Amino acid sequence: MKAWISTTRGVPSASLQLKTDWPQPTAENLKQGDVLVKVTAAALNPLGYQMMKLLPNFIAKRPSVPECDFSGVIVDGNGSAFSVGEKVFGSVRPEDAIKFKQGSLAEYAFLPASTVCKQPENVTDIEAAGLFSxxxxxxxxxxxxxxxxxxxxxxxxxxxxxxxxxxxxxxxxxxxxxxxxxxxxxxxxxxxxxxxxxxxxxxxxxxxxxxxxxxxxxxxxxxxxxxxxxxxxxxxxxxxxxxxxxxxxxxxxxxxxxxxxxxxxxxxxxxxxxxxxxxxxxxxxFVVKPTPAHIEEFTNYVRQGTVKPFVDSVHNFEDVLKAYEVQMSGRARGKIVVKVDPTVV
Ligand SMILES: NC(=O)c1ccc[n+]([C@@H]2O[C@H](COP(=O)([O-])OP(=O)(O)OC[C@H]3O[C@@H](n4cnc5c(N)ncnc54)[C@H](OP(=O)(O)O)[C@@H]3O)[C@@H](O)[C@H]2O)c1
Incomplete structure (x- = not known):
């Protein structure tokens, strides 16, 4: 699959490489409770570039896919409450990112169903990508x-x-x-x-x-x-x-x-x-530790329009370095979203 890979400690322009042959997770990677997702859009977090700059390779287990937040569709619900084709948003947990070398700047990811939520119908994939964390x-x-x-x-x-x-x-x-x-x-x-x-x-x-x-x-x-x-x-x-x-x-x-x-x-x-x-x-x-009740409460806020999605800018997959420049400026007004599927809206 196509994926951005963090290859070494450093700023994104020194660390990141775009690959088109990164191993694609399949149903075989799934443990009980995991789902497989096709990522349509990913969103950056300040923690992404901060960890890229600070963590040595042996701790970050590079090479690996950076970033955590995404929106996408379920490819394999694996017996969970999610069905194939259902629109979701969620986040790859830091421990899974390190263990499985995966993140949201790639076409597919597998993760526990508890870190994925059904996408409210009043938001687009671009808007949903940055909502979870x-x-x-x-x-x-x-x-x-x-x-x-x-x-x-x-x-x-x-x-x-x-x-x-x-x-x-x-x-x-x-x-x-x-x-x-x-x-x-x-x-x-x-x-x-x-x-x-x-x-x-x-x-x-x-x-x-x-x-x-x-x-x-x-x-x-x-x-x-x-x-x-x-x-x-x-x-x-x-x-x-x-x-x-x-x-x-x-x-x-x-x-x-x-x-x-x-x-x-x-x-x-x-x-x-x-x-x-x-x-x-x-x-x-504060360290975020979401429970199903938190996920439900937050998703309801989005569904009711109480919390509105907040997007600064949208970038093509090949332009990830430009997206990181915006994030690193410290001046973003909302989430910086990257289209993983070029047709996503
Ligand atoms: N603990 C967790 O689980 C968790 C999860 C997500 C994020 N975070 C952390 O939360 C922090 C915010 O993340 P974020 O993604 O929300 O950041 P962000 O959207 O990238 O923040 C950019 C905004 O911060 C404002 N800003 C910068 N310096 C400021 C200052 N000194 N005083 C007031 N406003 C300032 C800027 O406004 P102006 O241009 O007007 O200055 C800009 O609009 C980060 O440290 C991130 O790592 C933690």
Missing amino acids: VGLTALGLIETVNLKPGETVFINGGSSSVGAAAIQIAKAKGLRVVATASGRNEELVRSFGADEFIDYTKEPLAAYLVKNPPSVKYSAIIDAVGMNNQTLFFKSEAYLAPNGPYITTSAIPNTMAEFGTVISNMSNIFLRPGFLGGTKRKFTY
């Missing part, structure tokens, strides 16, 4: 902060794919939302439902919030950017309620040079108690 992450973040209707959640990164979905889910649950982005994205972020917008480019965000604290401190802060610089957390006593959780989606260094910053932040967060000057707020890293 982002949607279930956003839902998990909102569930983890566990606020009551009327409480305020601060979402850093309201125009990130995760942030956009989190705003929409927070509003569906009756929360008040304050969200950040650069000024060019204000209208977009408000269109997702944000009640208040802060342009983080005008002034360093934590300093701005210390100077202009909310009249009632935020009940929770979600960092939907995944920042390596944790100043927003370190200063949070000024604007986050004492029991309010601070939860982040990631803190993966972009370069080897950033490793030092991340390690020093982590030791300050986890090893320095409040009485020695540590921040007296709870810090959590």
Whole structure:
């Protein structure tokens, strides 16, 4: 089959090769509970290029197919609830990606039926391709902060794919939302439902919030950017309620040079108690662990139009390097989708 293959650690332009003879999974690869999917569209995640740049070959088990999110059709339901030809979207789990050297930038993938969902009829394959990781992450973040209707959640990164979905889910649950982005994205972020917008480019965000604290401190802060610089957390006593959780989606260094910053932040967060000057707020890293109930709840949000698909750009399969450039710019407004089937819409 045709597939993009990550061959070595490095940036996508150094690591990726387009193959047309990569082994195609068949029914023989399926264990009980697995399904075989023909991928029609794949979506990139920041984690894809970050792992390409950081993980050595022996851990990533290269050569292997990168990326996880996709939409497609069931080719073999293997006794599951899915039938042949059914439209689905889903995500290859990181552990399966490494073990079986597979990902979504290829024509076929096999994966547990529990990581696949039926595609709602109101979205196209292009729109569905990027929904799984982002949607279930956003839902998990909102569930983890566990606020009551009327409480305020601060979402850093309201125009990130995760942030956009989190705003929409927070509003569906009756929360008040304050969200950040650069000024060019204000209208977009408000269109997702944000009640208040802060342009983080005008002034360093934590300093701005210390100077202009909310009249009632935020009940929770979600960092939907995944920042390596944790100043927003370190200063949070000024604007986050004492029991309010601070939860982040990631803190993966972009370069080897950033490793030092991340390690020093982590030791300050986890090893320095409040009485020695540590921040007296709870810090959590979020790792998505979707259950069937989460999948059902999120798919319903999409079906009802509560969470709308958010696509930045669509790229032909041969143009994957251009797609990665958009992802690596950090300025995407929505998912970056790659057509695996050239006829997909
Ligand atoms: N834990 C998980 O399971 C999981 C799953 C999916 C994603 N993630 C992580 O979640 C994070 C977001 O991923 P994503 O795919 O949603 O990202 P994305 O869509 O690629 O994010 C791009 C957006 O981030 C905004 N942004 C960049 N820097 C910002 C800053 N300092 N403050 C506010 N906004 C900023 C940009 O808006 P402007 O141009 O206006 O700055 C841009 O619109 C990543 O770290 C990713 O690895 C985690």
